[in-house]
Structure formats: structure tokens, C-alpha cells
Amino acid sequence: MGLIAAIIGLGLVGLCLRTVPTVLMETNLVGGIAGPLTGIPASPPRTAAPAAPTPSMSIDPTTETNPSAEPAKLQAKRKAKSLQKVEVPASGPGTYHAADKSVRPTTAAGSLIRYDVRVEKGLSIDPDKAAILIQGILDDKRSWRSTGHWRFELAPVGGPATLHAYIVTPETTDRLCAPYLTRGEVSCQNGNRVVLNAKRWLLGVDSYGSDLTNYRRYLVNHEFGHALGKHHVDCPGPGRLAPVMMQQTKGLGACRKNPWPQATED
Numbered sequence: 669m670g671l672i673a674a675i676i677g678l679g680l681v682g683l684c685l686r687t688v689p690t691v692l693m694e695t696n697l698v699g700g701i702a703g704p705l706t707g708i709p710a711s712p713p714r715t716a717a718p719a720a721p722t723p724s725m726s727i728d729p730t731t732e733t734n735p736s737a738e739p740a741k742l743q744a745k746r747k748a749k750s751l752q753k754v755e756v757p758a759s760g761p762g763t764y765h766a767a768d769k770s771v772r773p774t775t776a777a778g779s780l781i782r783y784d785v786r787v788e789k790g791l792s793i794d795p796d797k798a799a800i801l802i803q804g805i806l807d808d809k810r811s812w813r814s815t816g817h818w819r820f821e822l823a824p825v826g827g828p829a830t831l832h833a834y835i836v837t838p839e840t841t842d843r844l845c846a847p848y849l850t851r852g853e854v855s856c857q858n859g860n861r862v863v864l865n866a867k868r869w870l871l872g873v874d875s876y877g878s879d880l881t882n883y884r885r886y887l888v889n890h891e892f893g894h895a896l897g898k899h900h901v902d903c904p905g906p907g908r909l910a911p912v913m914m915q916q917t918k919g920l921g922a923c924r925k926n927p928w929p930q931a932t933e934d
């Protein structure tokens with residue numbers, strides 16, 4: 669199986685999708701928990717913009733003696749290292765490691781939705797850690813629970829879950845999302861599945877830069893938002909916060925990144 673080297677700056681991500689129009693429609697083809705589609709067109713290609721250009725790989729930016737420049741240099745070095753280390757297999761076996769944690773919501777308000785989490789074998793993602801991270805996002809006061817209409821409970825695989833989250837390789841994403849076209853690049857919600865593309869989970873996206881924490885918040889809130897029946901919306905205006913149901917993976921347009929649902933998205 670091929671490996672997708674996660675080296676920012678090569679401008680490879682999304683190239684193949686640029687000429688393909690967005691054909692994903694907000695239609696409920698599958699039914700199930702809420703159904704609308706959620707394939708997201710790919711982001712534009714990454715631009716070659718590493719934070720700290722170094723003339724030679726042998727130069728260690730931390731040897732810089734200017735104290736005022738050091739934090740930025742260190743940050744840049746860390747970013748570069750972390751991005752270069754991550755590799756996402758293009759495909760996997762289609763079998764999963766199950767998260768077996770159970771985490772109840774911390775609110776009593778709203779309809780309870782139980783979900784479980786699977787991570788495709790071959791990915792360097794700990795299923796329990798990922799599941800707890802997802803639950804932390806969904807149970808955050810800024811997430812959908814803020815509406816008072818929903819709350820989420822993480823259930824162990826094999827338990828009472830009615831919604832199933834997957835973190836899977838690009839190829840398996842395409843398979844689990846069909847007939848929606850994710851093209852190995854984006855994520856989806858399809859019937860009772862929330863399918864998070866490991867490529868996006870591990871690498872994030874241009875529009876969020878190195879802010880993987882907030883991109884994952886966006887990704888989870890957006891795809892689970894589809895499971896609640898939420899549809900895509902556009903940027904409401906220049907300088908405004910992007911709605912979480914805007915396709916922020918594709919780009920932010922004139923909006924500012926925002927990973928949380930806003931009151932208007934209730």
C-alpha cells in the first residue's frame with residue numbers, strides 16, 4: 669500500500685479534486701439517524717509556506733542566539749518536525765480497533781445520542797484516546813449541547829450506540845462514504861456513520877494551518893452536526909466567524925475560522 673507523505677509545502681493535497689465540481693448534495697439518500705450528506709470538497713492545494721525557511725537542513729534553528737527570535741524559531745521547528753513525521757496510509761484493511769471506553773455526558777439536558785468509535789487498523793491513532801478527544805469536543809459547553817437539544821455519550825463498541833464514528837484511511841473513507849464522493853480527501857456523515865478521514869484528522873487542512881486542535885473540533889462538530897440534520901451554510905459576511913456547518917475544510921473565504929456551532933446554527 670502506498671503512503672502519503674505528510675510533508676506540508678509540496679502542494680499535493682487536493683490537486684486532483686480541483687477540477688471536479690462539487691456534486692455532493694444535501695439529500696438524505698440513506699436515511700438513518702439524520703442523513704444529510706456531508707462530503708466536503710477538498711481544500712485547495714497547500715501552498716509552499718513552511719513557517720521558517722531554512723537554507724539548509726543541517727542548520728538547527730534553535731542555535732539562533734537572538735533571544736527575541738527564539739520562541740518563533742522553536743515553534744517553527746516543532747511544527748516542521750511534527751508535520752514531517754506524520755504519515756497516513758492511503759488504504760487499510762477495513763478492519764478496526766474498537767474504542768471500549770464509556771463516557772457519559774456531563775449535562776442532563778437534551779436528547780441522548782450514543783455513539784461508538786472505531787479506528788482502522790494500520791493507523792497510528794489510539795482508539796481510546798481519539799474517542800475521549802471526540803467526546804470532550806461533543807460534551808464541550810461550546811458544542812451542540814449548548815443548544816440544549818442534544819447530548820452525546822461515548823459507548824464502547826458492541827454497546828448501545830446508534831451512531832458509529834470511524835477514523836479511517838482515505839480509501840476506506842471513500843468506501844464507507846459511498847455513494848458520496850470523498851475522493852480520499854474529505855470526511856462525511858453517511859446514514860448512521862460519521863466517517864472521519866485520517867488524512868484530515870492527522871494533517872488538518874490549510875484553512876486551519878498548524879492549529880490541529882481546532883481543526884479537529886471543527887471536523888467533529890461539523891460531521892456530527894450533519895448527523896443532527898444540519899446542512900451546509902455559507903460564510904455570512906467578511907470578517908464574521910465561519911459557521912461550523914460551513915465547509916471550512918474547503919477554505920474560509922472571507923470568514924474567520926471557528927470550530928463551534930453558533931447560536932444561529934441551533
Ligand SMILES: [Zn+2]
Binds near residue numbers: 705707894900915
Ligand atoms: Zn459537510
